[in-house]
Amino acid sequence: MVCKGTSLNVEVGFLYSFTGELYCGLRLGSRTLVASPVNMSCCDSVDGKRVLDDVKDYYGKRLKKSDDLRIPTACSTQQTAGVPLAVRAAIGEVHDEVVTRYYGCGLITPEHVDGCKVLDLGSGTGRDVYMLSKLVGEKGFVTGVDMTDEQLEIANKYVSYHTEKFGYSKPNVEFIKGYIEKLGEAGLKDNTYDIIVSNCVVNLSPDKKAVLTEAHRVLKTGGELYFSDMYADRDLPEDIRKHQVLWGECFAGALSWKEFAEISTKIGFSQPRIVSASLSPIEDPELKAVVGDYQFASVTYRLFKLPATKDESCEAVYNGGISGWEDTLKLDYNHTFKKSEAVGVDSELATILKHSRFAEKFQFEKISDALAEEDNLVDPFQYISVHGQSPNACCASDDKPATNGGCCKPTEK
Secondary structure (H helix, E strand, O other): OEEEEOOOOOOOOOEEEEOOEEEEEEEEOOEEEEOOOEEOOOOOOHHHHHHHHHHHHHHHHHOOOHHHOOOOOOEOOOOOOOOOHHHHHHHHOOOHHHHHOOOOOOOOOOOOOOOOEEEEEOOOOOHHHHHHHHHHOOOOEEEEEEOOHHHHHHHHHOHHHHHHHOOOOOOOEEEEEOOOOOOOOOOOOOOOEEEEEEEOOHHHOOOHHHHHHHHHHHEEEEEEEEEEEEEEOOOOOHHHHOOHHHHHOOOOOOEEHHHHHHHHHHHOEOOOEEEEEEEOOOOOHHHHHHHOOOOEEEEEEEEEEOOOOOOOOEEEEEOOOEOOEOOEEEEEOOEEEEEOOEEEEOHHHHHHHHHOHHHHHEEEEOOOOOOOOOOOOOOHHHHHHHHOOOOOOOOOOOOOOOOOOOOOOEOOO
16 A cells, blocks of 8 residues: 655644545644655554554553543443343453553453454453453463553553452463554464454554454454444544544544445455444534534444355254353344244355354254345444444443543543
8 A cells, every 4th residue: 555645734643544545644743744655554654653653652651541531432330231241240350450541432242252262452451351361261362462562561460360360270361562453473373363352443553454454364264353443424534534632532543334344345354243333422522623513433343254155045043052142142233043043044144153153052954045145234323323322331340330431431420
């Protein structure tokens, strides 16, 4: 990808993503630096690296606790309906200092994770890593990748604490310093992970296509990318993309949902499936004046890495038995499987169920007439207008109140 130089009057180290192209620029005080065209990814250019350095500075040095952020979203202490007890309990066992520096925008707890090998992209201080450490059990393993020294220091500080608290004989987590656009440089090999999670981090990357491409590479066939992020209702203009606070707090770097869907399917992922979606209004008067009528939503999508050849449509019967979802498994907003009930599934969904970790929990029956491929709703704003906002339990547990977080800050009291 070619970086195009521009003399835009911008804030320190920020990069603006338009469809198919990246524009690099940097302003230091009153001095504007202009990037020369470089035949490489913006992450490799001088200005691309400055973008990453500025994000590291924002989350590593400027923010000392999640209360330091300015933008509230639709997360509150009361929104825990539908979240399995085991998940809420796991969140409640994470050390307070780790939770205090949590900046997520959704609840990333995919079902049936026991024994799985999980990767967290942009793991920060490790809240989600430690929560998943409890859920995958001692036979599972969770790896967190982050580029920020200050957050990695906190994450590594509590490895022994959580190992002992969970009753494990040895740690089942590790934290690696690296860039989520370059997982190979961090030593992550092809076809390694069952599940990848990420919580409001992809939008901060200067090269989102590289992040998704690397995620696809390190996933096993049948593996899943289950992640929450911020999305815009349409492509954002320059004056929003260049705003320093809006970028640092996960809004200015947001892709439009349509661009995200196009990028992910071109890379080879399945069609994005909405798990939950909630509007993320900006109430701060100064920032609201900048964004105008542009809308943002915190969305949890799931994407699967499927084999080249899809299976035929069929009937799928959920056998039950997944902890927390013993009788009913909700795969996405449009597909709920009740124990022992046959459900017709199209070719893509049949392929997902047969080749993923869910295969052992289902029985499959052939059908005489093939089902047409479903046109699932990918637009989160349309989803919200039809189905309403999803309960967002990203911050709270039974015994810990919600904490303010970068893209997940509770309603002001």
